[in-house]
Amino acid sequence: MMLKSTSQRRSLNEDGEMKVSFEFFPPKSEKMEQTLWHAIRRLEPLSPHFISVTYGAGGSTRERTHATVAGILKDTALTPAAHLTCVGATRAEIDAVIKDYWDLGVRHIVALRGDMPDVEDARYEPHPGGYANGAELVAGIKRIADFEVFVSAYPEKHPDSKDFTADIDVLKAKVDAGATRAITQFFFDNDLYFRYLDRVRAAGIDIPITPGFIPILNFNQVAKFAAQCGTHMPSRIANQYEGLDDDPETRKLVAATIAAEQVSDLAAQGVNEFHFYTLNRADLVFAICHLLGLRPKTVAKQGIVR
Numbered sequence: 001m002m003l004k005s006t007s008q009r010r011s012l013n014e015d016g017e018m019k020v021s022f023e024f025f026p027p028k029s030e031k032m033e034q035t036l037w038h039a040i041r042r043l044e045p046l047s048p049h050f051i052s053v054t055y056g057a058g059g060s061t062r063e064r065t066h067a068t069v070a071g072i073l074k075d076t077a078l079t080p081a082a083h084l085t086c087v088g089a090t091r092a093e094i095d096a097v098i099k100d101y102w103d104l105g106v107r108h109i110v111a112l113r114g115d116m117p118d119v120e121d122a123r124y125e126p127h128p129g130g131y132a133n134g135a136e137l138v139a140g141i142k143r144i145a146d147f148e149v150f151v152s153a154y155p156e157k158h159p160d161s162k163d164f165t166a167d168i169d170v171l172k173a174k175v176d177a178g179a180t181r182a183i184t185q186f187f188f189d190n191d192l193y194f195r196y197l198d199r200v201r202a203a204g205i206d207i208p209i210t211p212g213f214i215p216i217l218n219f220n221q222v223a224k225f226a227a228q229c230g231t232h233m234p235s236r237i238a239n240q241y242e243g244l245d246d247d248p249e250t251r252k253l254v255a256a257t258i259a260a261e262q263v264s265d266l267a268a269q270g271v272n273e274f275h276f277y278t279l280n281r282a283d284l285v286f287a288i289c290h291l292l293g294l295r296p297k298t299v300a301k302q303g304i305v306r
Contacts, residue, residue: 024040044077046294055085073106090130091129112137138178141178148181168205181210189234211274213288216254240257
């Protein structure tokens with residue numbers, strides 16, 4: 001186990017309060033919408049710091065993201081953070097989305113460069129007349145209104161970065177443009193997170209860097225995600241799922257064990273902020289939060305209960 005340095009301790013939530021946040025994706029069907037809202041209602045009593053709603057590759061879910069965020073504002077007491085990317089739109093089109101979010105009452109945006117539409121080996125290309133990268137998008141958001149802007153961070157560096165120095169330069173540019181918090185890509189080796197914090201602090205970046213975490217309910221799905229984003233999948237984890245393709249109940253137990261070990265180790269080393277990529281599933285995330293000491297609270301709901 002790696003011990004934290006003083007600089008690493010400063011990276012954490014200094015008031016000591018345990019904080020969690022959750023990511024959801026907008027539904028594509030009525031059945032998926034029911035699943036989404038079940039997950040939101042299940043996790044809402046944990047009083048998350050915020051919940052984020054993703055934005056598909058190439059801006060493919062723009063309208064559905066907006067509708068989901070609007071529903072969260074209308075029907076819950078939660079704070080939504082809308083994802084926004086540079087891909088597939090001009091600056092004018094993206095600026096219109098930003099203004100719409102502000103008028104809707106959204107005050108938090110997760111600003112991302114984004115990925116190209118689902119084309120194999122497609123490399124990122126800025127849209128003609130669009131924002132070229134995440135730092136430009138952050139600056140554009142802050143010019144329009146005083147949003148709190150969250151950005152991404154990569155403990156194993158972004159696949160498009162040639163090395164860690166270049167990757168951290170990208171993060172610094174986003175912070176200089178006005179980003180106030182970063183959320184990491186998911187990872188499975190906690191030492192990677194702490195080593196990354198050392199690099200970030202050495203570069204003079206002092207915003208909170210919240211670790212991102214993904215429960216492995218479906219190993220093949222998460223392994224595919226990991227390969228796409230350059231996240232190392234340890235062989236010890238792959239071995240624990242061997243022979244369980246047709247045994248969903250045991251997979252759940254294995255997932256809970258792996259999750260408990262990782263978050264408990266982070267918490268024992270002083271981490272008190274966690275961001276969960278829920279994949280619109282609540283039960284395992286709820287259990288992990290319970291292990292972190294969070295308990296349901298009475299939540300004042302607004303509007304219609306879904």
